[in-house]
Amino acid sequence: MQNEFVETRQSEFDQLKEYIDTVKNSQGILMQTLQKAQELFGYLPLEVQKFISKETNIPLADIYGVVTFYTQFSIEPKGKHTIGVCLGTACYVKGSQAVLDKLSEExxxxxxSTTEDNMFTLEATRCLGCCGLAPVMMVDDDVYGKLDPKKVPEIIEKYKN
Ligand code: FES
Structure with missing residues (x-):
């Protein structure tokens, strides 16, 4: 019996199969396929990894290894907004852990992980390349610098609607 995920996402599986057929003989097929799959499904659950394994003959263990190694891939569904708090050295010494803790609490x-209402995914990131603004976080493509845990509720409020 097919599971519910496969049934409800059949059209994405069909598109992924078509894509794999077009890149089958090219180099770097796994990364390209995983990027395409993440674009189609939004994340890479085991069912999608198994499908890719079957269609490409790449062992599931190898696929799982790549998916969990690269932060660009996610095995869990992401929320509508992704919040990334920088825990790089400059941000860490300026208190980014307290910002992250406040977000987690709020x-x-x-x-x-992702909030129950699927609105926010909270992540810790490496240096975001704007250390002069430490401590820094990003909400989707927006950068917030010189943060203080007290500013957190006001910032997340903007994304709640
Ligand atoms: S350490 Fe946070 S932006 Fe560089």
Whole structure:
């Protein structure tokens, strides 16, 4: 019996199969296929990894290894907004951990997870390349610098609607 995920996402699986057929003989097929799959599904659950394994003959263990190694891939569904708090050295010494803790408390979600209403995914990131603004976080493509945990509720409020 097919599981519910496969049934409800059949059209994405069909598109992914078509894509794999077009890149089958090219180099770097796994990365290209995973990027396409993440674009189609929004994340890469085991069912999608198994499908890719079957269609490409790449062992599932290898696929899982790549998916979990690269932060661009996610095995869990992401929320509507992704919040990334920088825990790079410059931000860390300026208190980014307290910002992250405040977000976790406000959103009632642990780092690396998504809120129950699927609105926010909270992540810790490496240096975002704007250390002069430390401590820094990003909400989707927006950068917030010189943060203070007290500013957190006001910032997340903007994304709630
Ligand atoms: S360490 Fe945070 S932006 Fe560089």
């Amino acid at each position: 959103l009632k979600v642990s780092v690396g």
